[in-house]
Amino acid sequence: MKGSCLCGAVVFEAEAQAGGLRIGLCSCRSCRKAHAAPFNAYASVPRENFRWLQGEDRVQTYKSSPGKNRHFCSICGSQLVAEHPGEPDLLLRVALLDEDPGTRPVEQIFRSHEVSWLAWEGDIKRFDEWPSGRT
Amino acid sequence: MKGSCLCGAVVYEAEAPGLLIGHCSCRTCRKAHAAPFTATARVPRDKFKWLAGADKLRAFESSPGKNRHFCAICGSHLVAERPAEPHVILRVATLDEDPGVKPVVHIWRSHEMPWLAYEGDIKRFDEWPLGR
Numbered sequence: 001m002k003g004s005c006l007c008g009a010v011v012f013e014a015e016a017q018a019g020g021l022r023i024g025l026c027s028c029r030s031c032r033k034a035h036a037a038p039f040n041a042y043a044s045v046p047r048e049n050f051r052w053l054q055g056e057d058r059v060q061t062y063k064s065s066p067g068k069n070r071h072f073c074s075i076c077g078s079q080l081v082a083e084h085p086g087e088p089d090l091l092l093r094v095a096l097l098d099e100d101p102g103t104r105p106v107e108q109i110f111r112s113h114e115v116s117w118l119a120w121e122g123d124i125k126r127f128d129e130w131p132s133g134r135t
Numbered sequence: 136m137k138g139s140c141l142c143g144a145v146v147y148e149a150e151a152p153g154l155l156i157g158h159c160s161c162r163t164c165r166k167a168h169a170a171p172f173t174a175t176a177r178v179p180r181d182k183f184k185w186l187a188g189a190d191k192l193r194a195f196e197s198s199p200g201k202n203r204h205f206c207a208i209c210g211s212h213l214v215a216e217r218p219a220e221p222h223v224i225l226r227v228a229t230l231d232e233d234p235g236v237k238p239v240v241h242i243w244r245s246h247e248m249p250w251l252a253y254e255g256d257i258k259r260f261d262e263w264p265l266g267r
Contacts (some may be wrong), residue, residue, distance in 0.1 A: 035211075039170065041170065077212055078167060096169050097169060097250065110262055117227060121254075123207055125239065126241045129242065
């Protein structure tokens with residue numbers, strides 16, 4: 001399946017291992033800060049199952065901890081993949097997929113890092129779009 | 136309260152008593168943040184200031200007149216804004232201090248993707264599952 005960043009400059013293709021993409025959600029502090037979001041959705045794919053189709057020269061890298069590289073689009077700032085050099089797998093940022101991988105998230109990790117002001121469960125008003133009457 | 140990007144190059148201060156925090160699952164936020172949704176809150180421009188690293192910011196215009204500002208070193212998105220509007224839209228996940236309020240709305244749920252389903256039957260761990 002294919003995925004792309006917000007601006008469309010970077011496009012990638014990834015193929016899941018047998019059994020399908022195993023998707024997890026990560027609430028760790030580094031993912032919160034890197035994504036500026038309550039949690040990230042990731043999945044491992046073998047390096048040989050991943051390739052850049054377009055825009056590899058736009059990819060910029062930040063080392064968020066020793067040996068962990070987070071790659072993002074230098075034009076729009078979308079996080080693209082993370083990886084530890086030397087490890088056989090890459091960590092996809094599943095929210096960038098443009099096609100349904102057919103699997104669903106199975107786990108959420110590092111919930112102990114969650115902060116109260118990003119709570120997403122419980123008493124929150126939920127809207128399909130934008131609340132009517134708001135500007 | 137203060138906030139910062141992942142690498143720490145960009146630091147800001149925002150003052151907003153009664154901050155209204157809302158989650159947004161729109162397609163543009165999903166792609167910009169590479170996440171199921173982001174958390175945002177409006178802050179009046181005169182209550183927001185960059186404390187460090189303003190020269191490290193890069194902007195992307197995601198729709199006409201809407202600029203999303205991110206750290207050019209680590210990619211963290213920090214604020215979005217429309218130049219004509221009197222407020223900036225803070226990316227609340229970058230705050231380093233508790234604003235003392237919790238999210239009250241969640242918008243654009245119709246844009247959510249089935250492969251990012253975050254509710255329901257998912258194994259939840261405080262840290263990392265043992266044995267992995």
